[in-house]
Amino acid sequence: MKTEKLFYKNQFLSSCKGILTEINEDGVIFDKTVAYPEGGGQIGDIGYLIREKxxxxxxxxxxxxxxxxxxxxEDFPSIKVENLIVHHIDKEILKTLEIGESFIIKxxxxxRARTTLHHSGLHLALMVLETIRPNIRKSIVGAKITSTYGRLDFATExxxxxxxxxxIEEKSNSLIEEGLEIVTFPHKEEKEALYWQCLDYCIPCGGTHCENTKYLGKMKVKRKNIGKxxxxxxxELSEIENFRNLYL
Known part of the structure; x- marks a missing residue:
């Protein structure tokens, strides 16, 4: 059994009802969820479950x-799809739950909103960077996207x-001010293999994203030496518009 990923159908859903299908040592798995799991550098969602019983x-x-x-x-990174999604909870609570119970997942x-914005902002910065250093995306060896920053690590001297x-900072902020459309769409052969696109720049990514650069506020760009x-x-983004209000 797989977990139905409702965030791919509507990323602005903030809650749903789920049936508990599995309990493991780390947490609980439902038949469906609105919670985005850690992956591709993006941190996993947090929130709470309401036990209906x-x-x-x-x-x-x-x-x-x-x-x-x-x-x-072809031309897409190897990934896993149709996963089970684990919601991590206190291990002591696990002992009290029963398979088949109904929960509200919030x-x-x-x-989520701030993480989403930093994810799209990081792609925008990479889009600009590739006009300075073409094909540098092939040198990416790591990524991290949180609610307060986004980062990319490159193998380069x-x-x-x-x-x-x-x-990068000036051009990214100029593109933000233009209010450019951002679209995400699936690969023609696999609905969970997704792309992110702004203008003619397209990159594989299954994370959560805003639909327009106007939400990104003001971008600050920095570097860190992490080795020879x-x-x-x-x-880092500041002056972010109230993107959270779009969530249902």
């Missing part, structure tokens, strides 16, 4: 994915200069 409110402090089906598509929309950082042959690009 008792109206008990149970915090989940992370969301991850397990199992799934491997896919191998996510922390403030954290060529450190980012102050002029490059300033150009590695370099880190970091973006």
């Amino acid at each position: 008792t109206n008990e409110k149970i915090e989940f402090f992370n969301t991850t994915k397990i199992k799934g089906r491997n896919i191998f598509l 996510i922390d929309t403030e954290k 060529n450190k980012f200069s102050k002029d490059e950082l300033l150009l 042959t590695s370099e880190r690009l970091i973006i």
Whole structure:
């Protein structure tokens, strides 16, 4: 059995009803969820579960994915789809739950919204960076997207200069002000293999994203030296519009 990922049908859903289908040592799995699991560098959602039988409110402090089906598509990274999604809760509470119970699953929309914006903002910065250093995406060796920053790690000995950082920041903020459309769409052969696109720049990504650059506010771009042959690009967003209000 797989978990139905409602965030792919409507990423602005903030809650849903789910039936408990499995309990493991880390948490609980439902037939469906609105909670995005950790993956592709993006942190997992947090929130709480309401146990309908008792109206008990149970915090989940992370969301991850397990199992799934491997896919191998041309010009697309190898990923797993049709995963089970684990909502991590206090281990003591696990002992009290029963398979088949109904729960309401609610996510922390403030954290999701800010993480979503930093994810799209990071792609925008990469889009600009590739006009300066073409095909640098092939050198990406790591990523992290949280509610307060986004970062990309590159395998390169060529450190980012102050002029490059300033150009990335200025151009990204200019694109934000333009209010450009952002679209996500599936691969023609696999609905969970998704792309992110702004203008003519397209990159594989299954994370959550805003639908327009106008929501991104103001971007600050920094670098960090993480080794002789590695370099880190970091973006932080401020003056973010109230994107959270879009959640249902």
